Amino acid sequence: MSAEAIATPLTDASDRLSRPLLRPSKVLMWSVLMVGGLLMVLPFIFMVSTSLKFNNEIYELSLLPKEPTWSNYQFLFEETRFFRWFVNSLIIATITTVSVLFFDSLVGYTLAKFKFRGRIFVFVAILSTLMIPTEMLIIPWFLLSRDLGWLDSYWGIMFPGMMTGFGTFLMKQFFESVPDDFLDAARIDGLNEFQIWWEVAMPLVKPALAALAIFIFLGNWTAFLWPLIVTTSEDLYTIPVGFAAFSGEFTTDWELIMTGATVATLPTLLIFIMFQKFIIRGVMLTGLKG
């Protein structure tokens, strides 16, 4: 991954060498930060290690299983519907992400690059949706879904998140930095406005699109409240909802619960490890712009 290449700061070694001395206070500071960081990830280590243990060993604090086993995973994928939930989440998060990328960037582009009457009004209206908490919308969404027959379906889970005010705002900011000359040149070449957006403008904001894609995917992967409300049949659960139902049933089988938690969390951890620098830069960017 190209993100991996940026991940190792080149200045690190030279910076360190140019310093005259390693002062003890600096070493102490570093060590405390490191220990704190390791404590932060300790819950994951416990989670993963317990998922590899047999039931009789889970009462021991040791992080390394004496007899590592995949049997918990085998049970999860063969005897429960975890695989189905995993696939559901994958499909839902992917479709939602594609939709958000398409529409948020289209709207962001339109608001950034077209001058027309009502532009400010549309922008402020979309921006104002950021102030409406999901909790206030779920009851009306539930009614809407019930009346339109969307309850207990993929579409029912997905529809509220198909576009976002946050993504629109973010993409608008990025499209504003695209020079108008590029777009005018394409206009002279006879491209229509849709082609100009798709073929000229979109490639120029790829980094922003990638950052948005990661946030939206993760947001949908971890979403809990709405999928919990809108789904009733087990086959349609997303992984957090399925996991919660499963754990409620096996309340004391901690090795199985930890296995489920690992399965639910692993994809997000993998995405983070792959795109670490990129994600953090994205968070910084949105934080500063927000």
Add this chain to the structure above:
Amino acid sequence: MSLQSSREPFDSGTPGVVAGGVKGFTVAEKKAVWAWIFLALPIVFYVGIRFYPTFSAFIISFTDWNIVGDKNFIGLENYIRLTQDAVFWKVLVNTLLYGIIGLPVSLILAFVVAYYLDQVRFMHGFIRALYFLPFLTTAAAMGWVWRWFYQPVPVGVFNLILVDFGFDQQPFLRSTTQALPAVLAPAIWAGLGFQIVIFLAGLRAIPSTYYEAAKIDGAGAWLILREITVPLLKPTTVFLIVISTIGFLRIFDQVFNITNQGDGGPLNATKPMVLYIFETAFDSFDMGYATAQTVILFLMLLVITLLQLWYLRKK
């Protein structure tokens, strides 16, 4: 229509280039048509899935609707009922406690880590990643991991460690006083990395000339922190206060997964507003009463956002 060509003064460059065009539309007009074509579906979405539901939430909150019966307009009755509902007061206090405890604890921890991490170069990215990792996890899954940690001996990690060091076992989730902080801990843990990263970005945005000048003047680290870093970090801090407060007041996933049967117990000791809303709406199907609660939550969050806007405008 075609005569009013330069209605948009900002678009002056283009009309000359491809004047005329289809049916005598000017370039500016054609672009406006394209703009509305692009916005058509999104407008349907925002009106249908955001604005109309917001509007109807307010309407439902003035009715006695229970999903099967008729919607009868009952005025402010739901809101009056809220003021007399002991459980609502309890969950309101709990919600505020999540914010009042969660915000300072998480923000101070995040600032201390960010402040020192900013000065560390060796393995900077790796350490930052360790702190950030919990932010990306599924709250439902982490709720169960922490629930396991809080179990009594011989299961729970925390109690095993306490007993190993010769301390008494703690009831954690079974105690009405310890349960709320115990539920809050994973929420703080999960959000810390985000706060740290935002603080780091803010710290990096402070021009180094300020620090250099201060050092030349002989200012010590404490003075620099107090007189330069903290004041210049204020916009970042305000942003984090708003985002984090809203996050804590909307707490749900952790409580639902960490407490027994997801009931916000023991004895409602950990139940936040969102969980009470969820129960009122989807266990009791008392939709009118539940939406009245969502309106209160909305107003609380709105006040926080408006305070931020007011602060930003003041600057």
